[in-house]
Amino acid sequence: MTTRREVVRGEAYGEDMDFRYLGNSGLKISEITYGNWLTHGSQVENDVAHQCVRAALDAGISTFDTADVYANTKAESVLGEALKGERRESLEIFTKVYWPTGPGGKNDTGLSRKHILESIDGSLSRLQTDYVDLYQAHRYDTETPLEETMQAFADVVRQGKAHYIGVSEWTADQIRAGHALAKDLGIQLISSQPQYSMLWRVIEPEVVPTCEELGISQIVWSPMAQGVLSGKYAPGEAPTEGRAADESMGKGMQGFMREEVLTAVQKLKPLADEAGLTMPQLAVAWVLQNPNVAAALVGASKPSQVEDNVKAAGVKLDDDLMAKIEETVGGVAEKDAGKTAENAPKERVA
Numbered sequence: 001m002t003t004r005r006e007v008v009r010g011e012a013y014g015e016d017m018d019f020r021y022l023g024n025s026g027l028k029i030s031e032i033t034y035g036n037w038l039t040h041g042s043q044v045e046n047d048v049a050h051q052c053v054r055a056a057l058d059a060g061i062s063t064f065d066t067a068d069v070y071a072n073t074k075a076e077s078v079l080g081e082a083l084k085g086e087r088r089e090s091l092e093i094f095t096k097v098y099w100p101t102g103p104g105g106k107n108d109t110g111l112s113r114k115h116i117l118e119s120i121d122g123s124l125s126r127l128q129t130d131y132v133d134l135y136q137a138h139r140y141d142t143e144t145p146l147e148e149t150m151q152a153f154a155d156v157v158r159q160g161k162a163h164y165i166g167v168s169e170w171t172a173d174q175i176r177a178g179h180a181l182a183k184d185l186g187i188q189l190i191s192s193q194p195q196y197s198m199l200w201r202v203i204e205p206e207v208v209p210t211c212e213e214l215g216i217s218q219i220v221w222s223p224m225a226q227g228v229l230s231g232k233y234a235p236g237e238a239p240t241e242g243r244a245a246d247e248s249m250g251k252g253m254q255g256f257m258r259e260e261v262l263t264a265v266q267k268l269k270p271l272a273d274e275a276g277l278t279m280p281q282l283a284v285a286w287v288l289q290n291p292n293v294a295a296a297l298v299g300a301s302k303p304s305q306v307e308d309n310v311k312a313a314g315v316k317l318d319d320d321l322m323a324k325i326e327e328t329v330g331g332v333a334e335k336d337a338g339k340t341a342e343n344a345p346k347e348r349v350a
Helices: 046-058 070-083 113-127 146-158 172-185 207-214 259-266 269-275 279-288 303-312 319-332 339-343
Strands: 007-009 018-021 028-030 032-035 063-065 092-097 132-137 162-167 189-192 217-220 293-298
Touching: 018 293, 028 032, 028 293, 032 046, 032 303, 046 070, 046 303, 070 092, 070 113, 092 113, 113 132, 113 146, 132 146, 132 189, 146 162, 146 172, 162 172, 172 189, 172 207, 207 217, 259 319, 269 279, 269 319, 279 293, 279 303, 279 319, 293 303
Parallel strands: 032 063, 032 293, 063 092, 092 132, 132 162, 162 189, 189 217, 217 293
Antiparallel strands: 007 018, 018 028
């Protein structure tokens, strides 16, 4: 079984956007999907967040991804307010559950039946909608039987509160087990949301082949490797902007700030110029060349960033350019499949 990769050009409002099936379902989503991690409810003011959502809608983006944990539920509230008044049937709204929310009580985290059923109601209230199109397990819960988790997700779907379910940063074995239980319960697990970029390819050896077999698509986050693939960080220079300039955030940048990585990234600039793309557009277009990727998640702190990133939609990078990119950064990219499990929480974080 392979995931369908039919690309449909948007025509309803004249938008310049391509749409792809999510897994083997009949759901089509915009291949550039707007994500509001690290921005809404925290880094940018609400009026700017609303402007970014409007820019996304104007650019033809119909799919929006958030999570209850982002800004401790505030991101969902901002997104719900920003989308208020839009035709609900024309949107695909995704959210997630797992990480601690609220005051951080003993059951305010994980994938227990209690937390899932309480969390979906909170998310729907904040998003001002009766249902989400995709409800995702934000991480794998080692402390809850998978059967309990999947039964709770099945009940959410049967109650009409979610149409489909997905997972985020699960290993290939975890995805296979979850998919089997979902199938037995008569619900559709159709997506995986991992980190993926030119510099972080840990899903390629195991997760992608497993998902292709099972009919599951990737919705990838950080296609620009936390901003490194924008080219704004020069080797040998202390960062003065972006995440790397923030001491707490810079520590979690997966080793992307190493000199050899930054040097290789700078060599991508002429390749982007050759393709008529900016560096961010090249990074987003690159992940979309993978046939198992349904969408690339992009965020924004100002509307112009949305307008720039959306130009990667529909871009086809030829084989010669893809080979040059591999030659340039392939040697410094992380490709160890074990990193997914290594980076996963070993116990619930309260």
